[in-house]
Amino acid sequence: MLGSNRMAENYPFKVKPGEVYSIFLGLGNHMGASAYYAIYLKIRDRSEDPPDPRNNMPSLLPIICDYHVFLSDGEVWEKSLNFSLSFNFSDGGCCLLKELIVNDERYAINKLVLWDSEKNGFFINIFFELWIYDSKIRGFSFHNRFVGIWLNVTNTV
Numbered sequence: 761m762l763g764s765n766r767m768a769e770n771y772p773f774k775v776k777p778g779e780v781y782s783i784f785l786g787l788g789n790h791m792g793a794s795a796y797y798a799i800y801l802k803i804r805d806r807s808e809d810p811p812d813p814r815n816n817m818p819s820l821l822p823i824i825c826d827y828h829v830f831l832s833d834g835e836v837w838e839k840s841l842n843f844s845l846s847f848n849f850s851d852g853g854c855c856l857l858k859e860l861i862v863n864d865e866r867y868a869i870n871k872l873v874l875w876d877s878e879k880n881g882f883f884i885n886i887f888f889e890l891w892i893y894d895s896k897i898r899g900f901s902f903h904n905r906f907v908g909i910w911l912n913v914t915n916t917v
Contacts, residue, residue, distance in 0.1 A: 761785055761888070761907045774912045777847050783909065785888060786838040789831035796893035798900045799827040803860070804885050805873045811889055813904035818889050824860060824867050843886075847873070849915045855882040857913070873913065881914035 763770035764782040772781035846859035887908025891900040
């Protein structure tokens with residue numbers, strides 16, 4: 761995953777509702793043969809577990825959206841992702857993440873984001889899990905790889 765200038769920098773962090781942010785997602789096939797991949801976008805807060813590649817365990821969180829890519833050996837795929845979030849705060853100090861918009865596609869989230877008392881804020885992790893098609897099981901299996909970014913959605917008012 762790369763920032764808005766296609767470098768490993770300038771990632772969005774402090775985000776505001778409705779503002780559009782850009783990242784690039786890339787995938788290169790170095791498997792020695794063609795491969796069919798699925799990339800699953802998921803969202804978590806600090807109270808939820810990330811994927812565990814050491815134990816071959818994907819996140820148990822729901823898939824928000826997905827991308828399916830077939831690549832020949834040595835081929836590279838890249839996708840520009842422009843995203844925005846819809847969220848609001850209640851009087852009780854809660855943050856409700858309502859919607860994620862990615863490249864003009866809307867995805868309902870309706871996720872309550874918990875306050876992180878250690879970091880003093882509301883933080884979400886947008887991450888992408890890599891899955892690969894396994895002909896033995898006739899389906900996709902977690903490929904023990906994921907990338908993501910943390911976003912601060914703390915009310916700045």
